[in-house]
Amino acid sequence: MNLVLFLFILLFSVSLYFFSKSRIGYFASSKQFKLKALPKYYAYYLSLWCALPALIILVSWNILEPAIIKNLIFSKIQTDSLKAISKDELNLIYQKIKAYYTGNFSGQLDESIKLGAEQYKRLLSVATSSKVVVFLSAIILFSGLALKNISNNVHAREGVEKIIRIILFTSSVAAILTTVGIIFSLLFESIKFFTTINFFDFIFGTSWSPQKAFVSDASAELTTAQLKELSEAFGAIPLFAGTAFIAFIAMCVAVPIGLFSGIYFAEYAGTNVRKFGKPIIEILAGVPTVVYGFFAALTVGPFFRILGESLGLEVSSESALAAGLVMGVMIIPFVSSLTDDVVNAVPQSLRDGSYAVGATKSETIKKVVFPAALPGIVGSILLAVSRAIGETMIVVMAAGLAANLTINPLESTTTVTTQIVMILVGDQEFTSAKTQAAFALGLTLFAATLVLNFIALRVVKKYREQYE
Structure with missing residues (x-):
């Protein structure tokens, strides 16, 4: 109906x-x-x-x-x-x-x-x-x-414009209220979590075992020893380290390839190459993440394991290297397309002025075009980092679920988003510290993204002032 x-x-x-x-x-x-x-x-x-x-x-x-x-x-x-x-x-x-x-x-x-x-x-x-x-x-x-x-x-035009302004204002308010709702929903549940689990044990703890939150009698008062043991089970350092490590591997793949390909398509590629090359790269952004996960789990992971064994190295079937590499391939279009757009947005008069004083094409790109397009490039990299931090499916299928504190890319590890999904799978009691830990992880991830945005804005402001 x-x-x-x-x-x-x-x-x-x-x-x-x-x-x-x-x-x-x-x-x-x-x-x-x-x-x-x-x-x-x-x-x-x-x-x-x-x-x-x-x-x-x-x-x-x-x-x-x-x-x-x-x-x-x-x-x-x-x-x-x-x-x-x-x-x-x-x-x-x-x-x-x-x-x-x-x-x-x-x-x-x-x-x-x-x-x-x-x-x-x-x-x-x-x-x-x-x-x-x-x-x-x-x-x-x-x-x-x-x-x-x-x-x-x-006065029909004034009436139409007034209605459109009301629609735009309502949409803006809805977006703001949605953000506020997300923040408060994370905050309230996180406060409940931190009334049971010590904040510093959560932030600086090195052991993540949320299954210890299950007790025989959930309504009974926990003793001091039980509370201490429970706090020690929610050390999130392995999750933060795993998230940063896999995102770093992904960015090592996505940023150079995406940045160079974007500059090539904007400054060097001919019309025919750009016409076919850019859409082919952008297809990577449309591939479902579960397909990337299958590719990482069934092809990339076993390939690295076989290659490592041939070199005498011990390589896990689920490794941070496989997840980060495939994730980096997935993120390439975000950096490449946005870099291409911002480089093309630089006024042609700047290039002409550089050529007029005798600069070569490469010097013009390095000294004029790149500084002018830097704010947009930083924005594209920030978007790619956010995408890498928030990815779940590839990590679940290629990096494993074990919360290992390691910087060895050949070992398995996990991320914050993966643990949030695993905690909230199935029927959950929202009075349990195990379930509330997902909200604490979400709030921490939100704060980390906010810090990244702040740093990016400072970098953009610094270089923009230097250019101007």
Whole structure:
């Protein structure tokens, strides 16, 4: 039903666009009044006033409808039972009612579930009918008001621009609130974690064994010795070191290749080479990470192990070198494409001035083009670092899950993101220190990314001032 209503909005608003455009053209040709804007703005005005209120009503209704139906059923259950039922029991009954209604119920069936399913079906039918009525009424009402304003020769362009400003402002606020929500969700759970686990033991500890967080009686008070043992199990240094080590290997591959290829395509490559070469490189960014993981686990990892054995070296089947190398290949397009774009954005007048004083092409690139494009290049490298730090699938499949504190690229290691995934797999108790450790790791990763951004901004500012 929602898809049908959305398509109806789309088709009706498009129809109103062309109707309004022809109607305004008729008014202008008959000289009934002098237009205050181009005809297309009147058409935009009518389409927006038709579509936006209806979409707002449709989205709001779908958000509020489940909660309203749930509360109505809860009140009915409480009234029928004539006794206080806990919220958890009500939620369980409601889930059984929904399961029976959808045909997925399994278990002991009683009469109350059947009655609840009938009530749920009735309420859902009433809600759907009401939604359609309100939806169509809103379309007719707001379309009529917009048509009336158009007939009165409203300032359509100002109205359209005002609506667009409101949409842009709402989008900005949504992005900001999303960021704030992410920060606070990480912060609150991390605070709970650090009330149990010592902060310095977490930051500077060298042993990561979250499985020790499981105790026989989760409700019992832990002794001082147990708390100390628990804190020592959450030392995150091996995760931080593994993340930085694999990201460093990846950047050693991605930055030189991506930077040089971007400069080549921007300054040296001919039209035909650029036409075919750049899209081929950018295909690497579209390959799913799980495919890279398979390639690293089935091809690159065994290749390094066989090569190491032939040289008398002990190489693990899952190694940081295999994961970092494949990750670096995946990140090449981020550095290459952005470097190409920022180098092409450097004004040609700077190159011409350099050539005029006798500089060669390579000297011009090194002394003029590269400093001018440095802020964008630093941004591309920062994006690549963030991508490397946040990668999970390749590390899971190629580097292993063992939290080893090592700088040997031939051994297995793990990263922060991999451990977050492993901790949150399956059913988890969010009161457990093991589960809350994932949020502490996420907050630490967020802080590290923030520091990287700050350093990059300082570097960009320094070199930009030097160039200017």
